[in-house]
Amino acid sequence: MPLPSSSTPAVQIQQFYDKGLAHASYAVRAGRQMAVIDPGRDPQPYYDFADEHDAEIVAVLETHPHADFVSSHLEIAQETGATIYCSKLTEARYPHKSFDDGDRLKLGTVELHALNTPGHSPDSISILLLDDLAQTRAVFTGDTLFVGDVGRPDLREAEAVGGHTREALAAQLYRSLRQKLMALPPTTKVYPAHGPGSLCGKTTSPDLDSTIGKELATNYALQPQSEPEFIAALLADQPFVPKYFGHDVQLNKQGAPSFEDSVRSVPRLGGGAALAPGVLVVDARPAAQFRAGHLPGALNLQDGGKFETWLGAVVGPQEPFYLLADTQIQLDAVLRKTAKIGYEGNIKGALLAPTPLPATSPATDVAAVRAHPAQFTIVDVRNRSEAAKKLFDHALLIPLPGLRERVGEIPTDKPVLVHCAGGYRSAAGASIIEAGLPGVAVYDLGEAVEEFVER
Structure with a gap:
């Protein structure tokens, strides 16, 4: 959902926040030109914002290949003709322009500058916004710097996503923060890609934006400390890594297909349809309804604020499953949430709860x-x-x-x-x-x- 925007006479910044994934994306509008930064899977909110302001989307910028959600960068580029910008270190397999240290993008009367800030991932960049007087106004930090936290460095250890050790990436993050971001003017607004509850960090603040000065004063990771001390503090007590994270990194490097087309392609089954034996059933109904009756062997993953995260944490990225809900509205909602993590192709069929539901679960005394x-x-x-x-x-x-x-x-x-x-x-x-x-x-x-x- 869009949140209140920030603007100067020359530029408007609009934040879009997906609470389920704790994901923040941005539109930067200068006059009739607009750039989108770290878009979510559904591109419609960015199209609507552009239409509302009679603006043309000319650029899509990716701070890194995201692990926790699927980006619509390729779909937006194909739909609008916008150019995608990302670091050359991404090794992206879609049409793009490299955006690394020293690279600049003119947007109306303002400019976007690239800063390589590796650490969360080896290909992470941050994006500076300079106003028409060449003053640094904001920095879009991706998963490098959050409000009250920094990005975790342990998501690229598998060979499929690079085989980078968490210690080496943590050391890179230490230098990126101190040499690049902490050197920015204290008044620089900080716009991260995630908020509270994101599994890309561990102690993220409920605030969705900040300033460099505030982070220097309050963020544990930016306090005076040696590199070994920083690495030890950062690596302690990191949350679990969901099964889908590596899958989404690869999908984002390739570029995902159209969101709406992908959702529509999921087979819809009638209540009497025979389900293939041995295939997991994900039942998104409330727990009380599930206990009263369900299909044998079904997994009760209730629709709620974190459905997509738990789906990707419990079900593997190559595992087929049926998706079951109680109403058509709920089924459509969980289908779209499933697509946000790139799992829509795993669904063998989406259906409403059939009758009878022979299995029951006992009540707890x-x-x-x-x-x-x-x-x-x-x-x-x-x-x-x-x-x-x-x-x-x-x-x-x-x-x-x-x-x-x-x-x-x-x-x-x-x-x-x-x-x-x-x-x-x-x-x-x-x-x-x-x-x-x-x-x-x-x-x-x-x-x-x-x-x-x-x-």
């Missing part, structure tokens, strides 16, 4: 859990950093992203009780265990977990 927790095998599906604060003694910690692969580690001599921090992940976890351990009673503590948290 919370009082019994409180009185006799030792009568359950308790599985904690939170992340390791969260689990440092235990809710139950002797709980088995298996974070949700790896649960499907590790379900065989769970003892089956007692009923299984699954919990997380708020109920969303435990619903998914309980459905995974139920499918993986047939015949074992599996209970979801759900939102009742809050009763077990020390206040």
Whole structure:
């Protein structure tokens, strides 16, 4: 959704924020020319903004090949004739112009300048905005600098995405911050590609923009420290890496097909359609409806604020699945969210919940859990950093992203009780265990977990 814009007499900056992916993209308009920076998969908001201001999209700039969402840079270029700009280090496989240190792009009466700022990825750039008086007004930092945080350096270690060690990238980030971004005027506005909840950082502020001066004063990563100290602090307690991240890096280097065409190409199935055996069913209905009736072996991944992230965390990028929802509106919504991470091609069919739904899940007796927790095998599906604060003694910690692969580690001599921090992940976890351990009673503590948290 578009957020309030920032403007000077010569230029207007409009931020578009996708809360589900914690992703911020930007339109920079100078007169009747417009550039788009780090666009999301759906290009329509940028077209609408250009139409509203009678502007022509002449440039699309990518700060790096994103891991957590699919960009519409190629689609926008094909639709509008705009030129795509990115670092030559990206080795992009779509038509583009290199945009590296010293390169400039004229946009109306202002200019955009490239800064190579490797660290989050080896091909990361930041983009300076200079006004008509050649004064630095803003910097679009991609995943290099966030509000209160910096980009994580551990997403390019697999050979498929470069085989760069996290330590080497962290050292590059240390130098990029100090030699490039921290040297900018303190009044320079900072516009990052992500906000709170992004898995591209770890302590991101709820604020969606900042200034260099504010970050110098408050951002832990910009405080005086040696390079080894910075690397140690940065690498500590990074969140998990979803399965889809490497897939999206490669897709963004290639350029994704049309968003709407891709969504329309997903097969729609009638309620009585036969589903292929052995293919995963992702059921996006609320947990209560899922427990009351579902298809055997289905995964309950509820539609919500982070549906696409959890889909890409639990389901592999090459794994086919059926997508099931309760209403046509919900089905369309989760289809579009699936496409935002480039998984629409994995869907063998999208369908509304059929009848009958023969499998059910037992209700949890919370009082019994409180009185006799030792009568359950308790599985904690939170992340390791969260689990440092235990809710139950002797709980088995298996974070949700790896649960499907590790379900065989769970003892089956007692009923299984699954919990997380708020109920969303435990619903998914309980459905995974139920499918993986047939015949074992599996209970979801759900939102009742809050009763077990020390206040």
